[in-house]
Amino acid sequence: MSLENGDPRPYGRRAFLGLSAAGFTSFLWAGPASRIFAPLTSAFSQMLADVLPVGGWRIYTISGSMPVFDPSTWRLEIDGLVRKPVSLTYDDLRKLPQAHQTSTFHCVTGWTVRNVRWGGVRFEQLLNLCEPLPSAHAIRFVSLEQPYDDSLTLTQTRLADVMLALDLDGAPLSRPHGSPARVVIPEMYGYKGVKWLTRMELVAKQPQGFWQKHGYDQDAWVGRSNGL
Ligand SMILES: Nc1nc2c(c(=O)[nH]1)N[C@H]1C(S)=C(S)[C@@H](COP(=O)(O)O)O[C@H]1N2
Ligand SMILES: [Mo]
Helix, strand or coil: CCCCCCCCCCHHHHHHHHHHHHCCCCCCCCCHHHHHHHCHHHHHHHHHCCCCCCCCCCCCCCCCCCCCCCCCCCHHHHHHHCCCCCCCHHHHHHHHHEEEEEEECCCCCCCEEEEEEEEEEEEHHHHHHHHHHCCCCCCEEEECCCCCCCEEEEHHCCCCEEEEEEEEECEECCCCCCCCCCCEEECHHHHCCCEEEEEEEEEEECCCCCCCCCCCCCCEECCCCCCC
8 A cells, every 4th residue: 555655665674673662662572581581672672573482473562551451341242333232251252153264374584383272252143142234344353452453345254264362273362362352353463453452443444553543554465465
C-alpha cells in the first residue's frame, strides 16, 4: 500500500524493529535467559533469539509487561453490533466445541515457526452466541495489553483454520504467548493475532489497529502485504 502511494518509508522488518527500538520494547521472555537479558530492545532480543533455543518463537509485547490471567475475573466480552452481547468466562469457552489444527506461524519481521499445534474455539461458535446484526462486517479484537488491538472481517474469521486459540502445543497458552486466549490466522502475519484477548467488538467498518497506525497493511496476507 505504501509503495503504491509512493511513500518512501521502509515498512517491514527494518521499520518494525526501528519502531520497537524507539519505544515499543519487545522483550525476550521465553527462556531462562530472559531473566538476565530483559529488558532489551527488540532488535537486540531478535539477535539473541537467533542464537537462543526458544523454539523459534520471539515473545512480543508493546508495553514491556504482560497481563496476568486470573480465571476468577477474566472475561471475554463480545459486544457492539450484536443482538445478544455476551460475557464469557474461561470455563464457558472451554465448554464450547474445541477445534484443533497444525499450522505455520509467520511474523512480518521474518521469522517463522512451523508445525504449531493450536487448540481452541472457532469463531463460528462465538458468532452463534452473540448473533451479529446485518450491519456487522468485522470484529475488532482488544487486548488486555493496552493499546494493542487489531481486526478481521467476519469473512476472514470464517476461514477454515482461523480460531481463538486457548492451547499451544498441547498445553494452555502460557502468559508470554497471550494467556488465556489469542487470535490465530495462519494466512496472515502474526501482528493480526491479538494476544491476551479480552474483548471482541462487532463493527461495521474495520478500524485502524495498532500496527496499521504505524503503516502496516490491514490485510496482512503472508507474502502479499507490505510486510515484505
Ligand atoms: N497484545 C499483543 N499481541 C500481539 C503482539 C503484541 O505485542 N501485543 N505482537 C504480535 C506480533 S507482531 C506477533 S509476531 C505475535 C508474536 O507472538 P508470540 O509473542 O507468542 O511469539 O504476537 C502478536 N500479538
Ligand atoms: Mo510480528
